[in-house]
Amino acid sequence: MKWKLGKATFEFIKDKCSCGLGRCVEACGQGVFDFLEKPQKIKVVNLTQCILCRQCEEVCPKKAISIQGALTMQDIRMGK
């Protein structure tokens, strides 16, 4: 599933999500994810609170999350 957050895109690939630990839930300081126990799975529940810190992406062992396209200094210099 893909969501647009301003210029950035937040992607959560359900089929890849399989570690069962919920490291993304733990790493997110904003409470974007919820950990459902029976059956164990991750749910994106509060995407409005995402601040694009990319911690979830970094801790996911299965690469099921990707956040791309946030505005960077380079974009500005290139006049985007």
Add this chain to the structure above:
Amino acid sequence: MKSEKEAYDILIIGSGMAGIRAAIEARRAGLKTLLVEKSILARASASIYAGGLVIRRPPEYLVKMGYIEPGMEFEKPFDESFHYFVKEGARTGGSLYTANQRVSMTVACEMQSRADELRDFGVKDVFSQAWLGPIGRKGRDIMLPMVQYAKKIGLKTREMTMITDLIRQGENIIGAIGFDILKGHFMIFLAKAVVLATGSHGQIYQRSYAPIRMTGDGYAMAYRAGVSLSDMEIMGFDNWGIAEPGLPQYWFPPSIARISGILRNALGEPFFDRFAKEQGILGEGATLSPNDTLSRRYGRPFIELIPYLIKACMKEILEGRGKDGAVFLDLTHVPEERMYVDHNGLWGLNILRGFDWKKKPIRVAPICMGDFKGGGVRIDENGRTDVPGLFAGGDVSPGSSMLYALMTGVRSGRGAVNRTLSLPMPELDAKINGWVDERKEELKAIFHRRRSKRGDPQKIKDEIKSIMWKHGGVLREEKGLLEGIRNLKEIEQNCLPMIFASGSFRKLREAMEAINMVKVGEMILRASLFRKESRGYLQRLDYPNRDDKNWLINSIMRKEKNEMKIETKPVDLIWIRPGEDQEGGR
């Protein structure tokens, strides 16, 4: 629930900056050390989100543009940095005279070497954090190499294990109990020394951008173990955050754009000009020009303006000139390039998600991260609390900031090491064994308890947050504080006995956090009621002025016979005293 018992020389609770640094100190001494974290290592801490350690000389173009705020620069003479740290760097709730200057000064003497030492841990760029990289991730470039280093030197860590209580046997702390969330085991940890590094309480307020696990567990644990906490009333709101529906509730970074903005109320009136004149806070050379940054406009460094800005915003909201609990930050007059000049502004744009700030003002409201606070578990300059065996460092102690956490982390770790060397491994006596069993049964009861309407931990948390925001927030007064205490007591009596985890250990963690939050909330409200003046970030409507004659004291909170008892201690001012500070202390 299976029980497991483990024994260590040193037990460290919390894996933020202070915890990791204390752990490194313990491991360097070759001691058997365990670091426990209720979430995953470092990632759930506030340190990850911290704005970096220190500010090096900022980029030349910003200096040229005249946008630079005074701050700590290590390339400046040591004196200046030292002065700055003791005054501002420890961020003791905007209250210099109740801050423990002895602690700030002792650690400040070491700051250069502590910062340099980070290079040994593999931190690449110690000084430039504040200007490079996207905000919200700056602390991670320091934290992650430190975690790697700690593991390399043999630190044993235990993630997803929540500590619920410290074990106090007689006059000493001899370990802690808790539960392993993944395995579902009840854990008993014995230790010769325990370092508390659980961070602060930011999540206790409705308007908060603290990471969600910052629920003040350390304060509550320490309180239940009879440890003294000081100045719990001086808890700060350090910022204003975005309050637009559909956008994250997060602070607006202090970008050039933000500090060029104009605060307006619902009537469109630029209220801070009026407020600044009324309160007499205009500094020398204040231009009052909307084109200048706030510090030039009002003639004072931004960091000194913050408490007034927050207070003014809240006053407008309370007096009915806000909109949906917010005021407006007008950036429509700000030239676009100010938004784009640094990473902070850019980050702001990313969070705004296409909100057109050129067309309409943004709704903002005061927000708390749990830093800028003068309260916490009382420590001396060696990280010792007033109960032997317990040490504390970082945000759980009175003070806050990455640098403060780094330095108190070292002190508390070293204090723990010194204590350990002279002691045999403690053993539980029969009485404490009984207490441990009782606590285990209580946890089991919550774990197995079925769902009910009143006992949902998440709902209880939300309720505490709204009570605290309403009655213990930016501006407080006796009536509200009393009502807040009453409301919390109601939760304690009606909801906590029903609190359930319905067979989930993650929910059990949530439940224990809620129980801790009620206690921390009550401490903050009671302490605020006690101090009959306004000081730093404690702002009372019924006592609006600072009263150095009667209230130049530390309030000390302790549990005695199941009651919260507050007594006072004279402040320990060894350096800057009221009237002696040329720049006008707070």
